[in-house]
Amino acid sequence: RPSASTETVTAAGRVPWFPRRLHDLDTFATKVLEMGEELDADHPGVHDQAYRQRRAEITARAKAYRTGQPLPRVPYTPEETAAWGTVYRRLRTLYPTHACREFNHLFPLLEANCDYGPDRIPQIEDVSRFLHECTGFSLRPVMGLLSSRDFLNALAFRVFFSTQYIRHPSKPLYTPEPDVCHELLGHAPLFANPEFAAFAQEIGLASLGASDEDVKQLATIFWFTVEYGMCHQDTHHADGTVTRGELKAFGAGLLSSFGELEYCLTNQPEHRPFDPARTAVQTYPVTEYQPVYFVAESFRDAKEKVREFAKSLRRPFDVRYDPYSQTVQVLDSR
Ligand SMILES: Cc1ccnc(-n2c(S)nc3sc(C)c(C)c3c2=O)c1
Ligand SMILES: [Fe+3]
Helix, strand or coil: CCCCCCCCEEEEEEEEEECHHHHHHHHHHHCCCCCCCCCCCCCCCCHHHHHHHHHHHHHHHHCCCCCCCCCCCCCHHHHHHHHHHHHHHHHHHHHHHHCCCHHHHHHHHHHHHCCCCCCEEECCCHHHHHHHHHCCCCCEEEEEECCHHHHHHHHHHEEEEEEECCCCCCCCCCCCCHHHHHHHHHHHHHHCHHHHHHHHHHHHHHHHCCCCHHHHHHHHHHHHHHHHEEEEEEEEEEEEEEEEEEEEEECHHHHHHHHCCCCCCCCEEEEEECCCHHHHHCCCCCCCCCCCEEEEHHCCCCCCHHHHHHCCCCCEEEEEEEECHHHHHHHHCC
């Protein structure tokens, strides 16, 4: 098999290497851009040696993880659990009015089946098992910063790379990077929803063997949907009245940030209809609230739009995921 860094040259030109089997995701362990314990100068934990050591231990176990093994269980400390509890309690109060219907349907199931609660940080092994029963999605511990290509490629296999460390306890309501609160409160619940799972996988399939420019566009579409997406939904009230097109949040960056979840439903930011061709080239800030959100009509509609958009990308072949062998098949578009 070609090593992860080579590329395949076909009649259609140079195609970057991409995983074809679930086990190929193990090659990402050697391709980490930076390990999880390297913190930016402005990171709240940058001067806390014990915190950095903790992060190094957690990411080292992630690096050793291989497909098929049980996911590492992290014995979280009371201090880490308290930080989780602060975030959990604040966000839990907003979900009924700010999160989309699908999220509010699934969250009680996670509380009942995966030990979700303010007094315990759930283990990704337990959450992954639940997701796998619902949609075939599974979690994988991430060993550091993955490239957008590798991260999106994994979605083609219904695999989501998830951090296990937690933000620095000095700032429980702020994190400059994904942490276990972001993953388990923001991302994990919706991967149990069939339509959202199919939507996320669509982005992953489009990223397999895509050019660097196309990966950049797909990562931006990911950012404005899976990370910061909003949707319209009709609410059927008990008295039979219907409120049409209510704005709700489904992006993980919103569902895991108390401040931005409130902000995104105000009229301060701009709300535009989700349209992959426009969304794909929209610029965005990473360290402040988003000035623009894109609104999807439904996860099914968003998936169809991404599938259509993917046909316009430069890739000279199509791919199909076979769930039985958990492999990707390349279909020549001749
Ligand atoms: C496409 C891609 C590839 C790897 N990571 C991501 N990704 C995800 S999933 N969540 C977050 S939350 C946050 C504050 C940042 C910076 C971030 C992030 O970068 C996205
Ligand atoms: Fe995220």
